[in-house]
Amino acid sequence: MSNDAAVRNLPQAGALLTDLYELTMLQAYHASGMNDTAVFELFVRELPPTRNFLLVAGLAQAVEFLTQLRFTDAEIAWLESTGRFGKPFLESLPGLRFTGDLDAVPEGSICFAGEPILRLAAPLREAQLVESRLMNLLHFQTVVASKAARCVLAARGKPLIDFGLRRSHGAEAALLSARASYVAGFAGTATTLAGALFGIPTFGTMAHSFIQAHDDEAQAFVHFARSYTGNAALLLDTYDTEAAAHKVVELARRLRSESIAIASVRLDSGDLAAHARNVRRILDAGGLQQTTIFASGNLDENRLAALAASNAPIDAFGVGTRMNVSADAPFLDCAYKLTEYAGRGRRKRSEGKATWPGRRQVFRRYDSERRMEGDIVTLEGDAQPGKPLLVPVLRGGRMEAPLPTLAEARDHARAQLGTLPPALSELHAAPDYPVTIAPALRDYAEQVDRQLPIAPAPSVYLDPPG
Amino acid sequence: MSNDAAVRNLPQAGALLTDLYELTMLQAYHASGMNDTAVFELFVRELPPTRNFLLVAGLAQAVEFLTQLRFTDAEIAWLESTGRFGKPFLESLPGLRFTGDLDAVPEGSICFAGEPILRLAAPLREAQLVESRLMNLLHFQTVVASKAARCVLAARGKPLIDFGLRRSHGAEAALLSARASYVAGFAGTATTLAGALFGIPTFGTMAHSFIQAHDDEAQAFVHFARSYTGNAALLLDTYDTEAAAHKVVELARRLRSESIAIASVRLDSGDLAAHARNVRRILDAGGLQQTTIFASGNLDENRLAALAASNAPIDAFGVGTRMNVSADAPFLDCAYKLTEYAGRGRRKRSEGKATWPGRRQVFRRYDSERRMEGDIVTLEGDAQPGKPLLVPVLRGGRMEAPLPTLAEARDHARAQLGTLPPALSELHAAPDYPVTIAPALRDYAEQVDRQLPIAPAPSVYLDPPG
Numbered sequence: 014m015s016n017d018a019a020v021r022n023l024p025q026a027g028a029l030l031t032d033l034y035e036l037t038m039l040q041a042y043h044a045s046g047m048n049d050t051a052v053f054e055l056f057v058r059e060l061p062p063t064r065n066f067l068l069v070a071g072l073a074q075a076v077e078f079l080t081q082l083r084f085t086d087a088e089i090a091w092l093e094s095t096g097r098f099g100k101p102f103l104e105s106l107p108g109l110r111f112t113g114d115l116d117a118v119p120e121g122s123i124c125f126a127g128e129p130i131l132r133l134a135a136p137l138r139e140a141q142l143v144e145s146r147l148m149n150l151l152h153f154q155t156v157v158a159s160k161a162a163r164c165v166l167a168a169r170g171k172p173l174i175d176f177g178l179r180r181s182h183g184a185e186a187a188l189l190s191a192r193a194s195y196v197a198g199f200a201g202t203a204t205t206l207a208g209a210l211f212g213i214p215t216f217g218t219m220a221h222s223f224i225q226a227h228d229d230e231a232q233a234f235v236h237f238a239r240s241y242t243g244n245a246a247l248l249l250d251t252y253d254t255e256a257a258a259h260k261v262v263e264l265a266r267r268l269r270s271e272s273i274a275i276a277s278v279r280l281d282s283g284d285l286a287a288h289a290r291n292v293r294r295i296l297d298a299g300g301l302q303q304t305t306i307f308a309s310g311n312l313d314e315n316r317l318a319a320l321a322a323s324n325a326p327i328d329a330f331g332v333g334t335r336m337n338v339s340a341d342a343p344f345l346d347c348a349y350k351l352t353e354y355a356g357r358g359r360r361k362r363s364e365g366k367a368t369w370p371g372r373r374q375v376f377r378r379y380d381s382e383r384r385m386e387g388d389i390v391t392l393e394g395d396a397q398p399g400k401p402l403l404v405p406v407l408r409g410g411r412m413e414a415p416l417p418t419l420a421e422a423r424d425h426a427r428a429q430l431g432t433l434p435p436a437l438s439e440l441h442a443a444p445d446y447p448v449t450i451a452p453a454l455r456d457y458a459e460q461v462d463r464q465l466p467i468a469p470a471p472s473v474y475l476d477p478p479g
Numbered sequence: 480m481s482n483d484a485a486v487r488n489l490p491q492a493g494a495l496l497t498d499l500y501e502l503t504m505l506q507a508y509h510a511s512g513m514n515d516t517a518v519f520e521l522f523v524r525e526l527p528p529t530r531n532f533l534l535v536a537g538l539a540q541a542v543e544f545l546t547q548l549r550f551t552d553a554e555i556a557w558l559e560s561t562g563r564f565g566k567p568f569l570e571s572l573p574g575l576r577f578t579g580d581l582d583a584v585p586e587g588s589i590c591f592a593g594e595p596i597l598r599l600a601a602p603l604r605e606a607q608l609v610e611s612r613l614m615n616l617l618h619f620q621t622v623v624a625s626k627a628a629r630c631v632l633a634a635r636g637k638p639l640i641d642f643g644l645r646r647s648h649g650a651e652a653a654l655l656s657a658r659a660s661y662v663a664g665f666a667g668t669a670t671t672l673a674g675a676l677f678g679i680p681t682f683g684t685m686a687h688s689f690i691q692a693h694d695d696e697a698q699a700f701v702h703f704a705r706s707y708t709g710n711a712a713l714l715l716d717t718y719d720t721e722a723a724a725h726k727v728v729e730l731a732r733r734l735r736s737e738s739i740a741i742a743s744v745r746l747d748s749g750d751l752a753a754h755a756r757n758v759r760r761i762l763d764a765g766g767l768q769q770t771t772i773f774a775s776g777n778l779d780e781n782r783l784a785a786l787a788a789s790n791a792p793i794d795a796f797g798v799g800t801r802m803n804v805s806a807d808a809p810f811l812d813c814a815y816k817l818t819e820y821a822g823r824g825r826r827k828r829s830e831g832k833a834t835w836p837g838r839r840q841v842f843r844r845y846d847s848e849r850r851m852e853g854d855i856v857t858l859e860g861d862a863q864p865g866k867p868l869l870v871p872v873l874r875g876g877r878m879e880a881p882l883p884t885l886a887e888a889r890d891h892a893r894a895q896l897g898t899l900p901p902a903l904s905e906l907h908a909a910p911d912y913p914v915t916i917a918p919a920l921r922d923y924a925e926q927v928d929r930q931l932p933i934a935p936a937p938s939v940y941l942d943p944p945g
Binding site: 025026027029030031032033034035036037038040041042043044045047051053088091095096097098099137141144145146148149150152153156176178179180181182183184185186187188189190203204205206208209210215216217218219220221222223225226227228236237239240241242243250251252253281282283334335338339340343344345347349350351354357359360361362363364365366 | 491498501506509517519557563564622647649651676688692706748804809810813832
């Protein structure tokens with residue numbers, strides 16, 4: 014990781030990838046013998062102004078994290094070296110595994126503020142320890158999938174390719190944003206390793222440096238087309254886009270005798286719609302009606318929508334940075350909160366951050382045209398009309414059933430996006446989707462409050478959380 | 480990485496963590512025998528409106544990446560399996576190493592738009608291949624260090640702790656944002672593994688869940704204080720902040736007999752300044768003048784500045800999400816561009832994205848009070864008044880000298896921030912810092928344009944890049 018690394022043999026995403034307070038709390042729980050069943054929920058408090066819905070992603074990585082959780086000897090030795098942890102606690106760590114239950118909303122599902130995305134029921138120490146990384150994994154992929162879904166809706170069926178490795182926030186961000194955008198409906202990624210790890214289709218064109226390294230642009234095109242296996246895309250905008258398009262026409266004639274076709278050209282700067290029209294005209298006039306136009310450069314859902322509205326003859330898009338970092342909303346106000354311990358409901362009452370107690374479930378109703386009509390949040394066991402969103406994933410630390418494949422999650426996302434009420438699938442802010450709290454949950458929250466160590470503040474009732 | 484991983488034995492940040500086009504270009508260069516020395520520069524085209532300067536970070540990881548670059552058999556086998564690459568090219572990969580030169584601005588340095596942060600001179604294929612990951616590493620840490628530096632300036636000397644693991648964009652983002660914020664002057668991090676890997680001081684308090692899991696808040700405080708080795712911080716805002724502060728006072732009397740002191744309390748919601756004043760009064764009246772107040776919750780440089788201006792009695796801050804994702808500017812418009820190949824200057828002329836040719840250097844002048852006065856960008860070898868910013872790092876793929884340690888980079892950052900012209904160290908937008916282009920570089924660019932395959936567009940001259 015670094016030449017200033019103090020310890021070399023620690024895994025980068027192991028048990029120490031956690032906030033220090035998880036470990037100091039664990040030590041306190043250990044000292045006082047507290048390890049009854051705790052229920053924690055992960056949810057998003059509020060949506061950013063530019064999100065009408067969330068598209069959930071990251072569950073596969075979260076499950077992998079939970080099922081592989083363990084402390085290595087090197088990790089325990091490092092903890093010991095800090096002088097913060099006593100021997101009895103450290104000796105409890107080698108045997109620690111995640112042995113609890115997990116219920117979660119499947120990847121590719123649509124969710125809203127206040128709805129549990131994931132619910133853990135596990136011995137307190139296990140459920141507490143996993144907080145930081147569980148949030149880290151689910152938060153990020155949901156951030157990206159929700160942004161990417163907007164791009165997919167805006168592109169009106171034209172293929173989108175993830176181009177964002179270089180400005181993603183590190184290696185894992187690049188890999189997981191490739192994955193999350195694929196779940197949301199992107200056609201593939203330029204990130205080679207994401208292809209290898211996840212089986213996502215990979216795409217690539219050429220960089221300006223390739224053209225610049227040659228003394229002659231046409232020579233660069235020829236070198237590239239000859240060496241490329243598959244559908245070569247030639248980059249037109251290094252010097253003069255339209256002049257380059259004329260060169261491609263000439264070149265295509267020469268290469269036809271070698272049975273090489275110019276599958277595609279790429280535009281990466283300037284007025285993409287105007288250049289696309291000019292280039293389309295030049296290519297068509299030159300007999301290259303089959304050559305497609307690929308565009309990239311600072312694209313996001315708003316620019317995609319503008320290009321779609323202008324009927325620019327662009328066949329596919331590379332969408333990078335602004336999608337991968339979710340530039341207009343790079344984080345979600347998500348939380349992971351204790352809702353039950355040792356069989357008793359728990360809630361936090363902090364100003365502006367109060368939470369609901371108990372084990373919650375969400376039911377979704379659809380209208381006669383299979384559009385989402387409204388959600389009801391209630392307690393598990395309180396049957397409501399509609400389909401429950403949370404499904405069992407782990408029981409006793411083991412998989413209930415195989416998770417959906419990446420392709421299945423992507424299909425599910427496509428189907429879910431198809432059930433959005435029309436206003437919610439627009440880019441501009443829609444009226445809130447109706448998420449209501451069932452009487453059973455309200456009653457339970459009041460009952461829990463009566464048992465709280467302090468009198469309830471009325472404002473908390475008047476301003477229900479979620 | 481994932482249960483839908485197609486290939487399990489690939490390193491997550493190895494040679495395949497690159498855009499596919501780097502590899503297809505490499506194959507084309509290989510086929511045509513092109514591998515002369517190429518010079519590439521990494522720079523930021525334009526600063527976000529809310530950044531007056533950049534604080535450079537990430538060089539240590541970039542150097543580690545370059546010096547460890549190699550293709551494993553598994554990676555080459557995967558590339559072969561795609562059917563995109565021919566045998567001659569694949570056979571060139573096992574021996575590929577980075578054998579070039581690297582000059583770079585040291586970590587913790589201040590930089591501006593258009594200035595090279597890093598310059599590679601290496602055989603074309605090596606210099607091209609490393610583009611994606613080199614940018615990925617330097618871009619992200621520079622994004623975070625630049626944001627964190629604003630927080631440090633706004634906090635006016637009060638310690639800041641990185642709290643952002645949970646909403647960082649993945650594992651590496653959490654670890655590297657802990658590192659980058661430490662370079663910028665943060666006092667430490669809550670991310671345990673960042674402490675282990677980089678030797679950064681780690682800090683932790685307790686979560687609301689710890690309080691909630693206990694039936695009684697005071698009992699939770701006692702359990703925590705008794706088990707904690709070091710300076711326990713008790714979280715006050717789970718139910719009622721001021722009531723909790725009174726409990727701490729009572730509790731401190733009881734714990735004194737056990738030689739346990741309450742070092743600190745934490746506020747995490749509501750009006751932090753108002754609660755801090757109330758809590759300070761309660762603690763002082765209870766004889767806890769030594770107990771410090773720590774605050775967290777949606778903080779960024781603007782909120783830190785407001786709290787500092789209000790003279791709130793807060794001793795230290797936890798700063799998370801908004802710093803770690805650089806919420807107002809989660810990416811920089813950075814580029815990695817070919818500026819010379821085979822001894823000839825090269826430049827890109829794309830609309831709005833033109834670049835300077837040649838091997839550039841930056842000289843910085845200081846006034847008599849050791850404040851930065853202005854930078855001149857010129858060609859390497861054209862001596863200018865001031866101090867050159869880029870220094871040799873690698874020669875022939877090997878370290879010229881050990882890199883500065885993390886502590887040295889942090890010291891350098893502190894010194895650099897001390898040389899900022901006063902307007903630039905404010906949070907609001909300052910007039911541009913003067914960065915001028917030396918005549919030698921202008922002349923060279925014109926000379927390169929005369930050799931370009933097409934006539935120069937006058938607009939490119941009128942609107943010089945950088």
